[in-house]
Amino acid sequence: MIRQIVILVSGFLFAIGLGISEMTRPEKVLGFLDIFGNWDPSLAFVMGGAIVVYGIALQIVKRRSRPHFGKRFRIPTNTKITPSLIGGSALFGVGWGLAGFCPGPGIVAAAGLVTPALFFLPALIAGILIHRWLLN
Numbered sequence: 179m180i181r182q183i184v185i186l187v188s189g190f191l192f193a194i195g196l197g198i199s200e201m202t203r204p205e206k207v208l209g210f211l212d213i214f215g216n217w218d219p220s221l222a223f224v225m226g227g228a229i230v231v232y233g234i235a236l237q238i239v240k241r242r243s244r245p246h247f248g249k250r251f252r253i254p255t256n257t258k259i260t261p262s263l264i265g266g267s268a269l270f271g272v273g274w275g276l277a278g279f280c281p282g283p284g285i286v287a288a289a290g291l292v293t294p295a296l297f298f299l300p301a302l303i304a305g306i307l308i309h310r311w312l313l314n
Contacts, residue, residue: 181247199224202287204278
């Protein structure tokens with residue numbers, strides 16, 4: 179039960195962080211992506227902060243023998259750059275640039291009944307299902 183509470187609190191903290199940073203507002207994200215126009219660099223600080231927090235957390239995790247709620251850590255070891263990785267990254271970037279949402283902020287915005295996110299969410303789910311269908 180404590181594991182589920184930790185997961186729930188983590189999700190709420192993530193959603194609150196996305197809201198405070200305004201990553202749930204497509205115009206804010208599109209302003210950040212518009213580097214040749216009216217560029218808004220504020221999300222770079224959000225991303226920089228996330229990198230710092232992750233870097234510190236990773237060092238703490240590396241010192242532990244196992245996670246609090248699992249049998250072992252699942253730290254990615256694959257460093258290969260594949261066509262699938264490049265293609266997926268490109269599709270993600272195009273979708274982010276067109277919609278102004280990526281999955282996390284899109285889900286949070288949809289939960290807040292933001293109209294564009296309500297259209298984004300089914301498209302996200304359809305994309306996930308198509309990907310699974312193509313891989314099987």
